[in-house]
Amino acid sequence: MGFIWRDSYSIGNASIDAEHQQLFKLADAFFNADDQQKKTECAIRLFKYTREHFDHEEQLMRDMGYPEFPAHAQQHTQLISRLNEVSEKIANNTLSHSELKAFLTAWLVGHIVTFDTRLSAYVRQADASKP
Template sequence: MAITWNSELELGIPVIDSQHRRIVEYINAVYHARNTHSLEEIVEVLDELVDYTLSHFAFEENLMEEAGYPFLNAHKKVHRLFARRVGSFQQRVKTGEDITEELLHVLKAWLINHIKCDDRDYSEVVRANMVEATRRTKAKKGSWFNRLFG
């Protein structure tokens, strides 16, 4: 069954929530490819999913680093392990192996668990950092004096 985006998956960080929604769309595209029995479509969607997810991980890790998230290295390790696992799916499907059901199970379980647990852990720290950065930016733009000497 495809994943339906809901508020339980939201972290309250609009840019991250948008990226997570996009990843859900890719996973749902894998469901579609399974239903059409298109190996070519699965390969294409999986390649796009991996590319997008890797860029999302880098973006997310940058936000955590800027916010001083204390468990950044552990989170990066989780990302690397997932990337390696999905990379093995890419290799297997390109040899013609039907990995669709296993892939869907892993993607769905991992994404939902990762968002609800791992990502939720950093969300408060990152949100607070983003609020503070926005406040500093607004303060600098406030008066001509702040813009000139801030």
């Protein structure tokens, strides 16, 4: 199994959608990393990219006055702390493949397909009201 982007995940903002696609690629590479060193590299790459992406997404939500912003930002904070736990487990060599899969599925992909797609209606509405 892999992490494959679907068009139905898009929220209608080109740069956020491109970043989400990149996150799927990073998740897929992470899932397929077969040794400690590759896993460490993937975790670092995912961490950096996720931080930058969350900054962009949170800025967009603030700009639009998105009403679910606090709850959504809270999810981002939790995801970052889960990612830290995953990185620690890689360092201690105690991360099982099923745990990694659960993290990537529930937290990363799950976040994009549930929380981020909820932004979609808002983004499209904001676009439609532009002069």
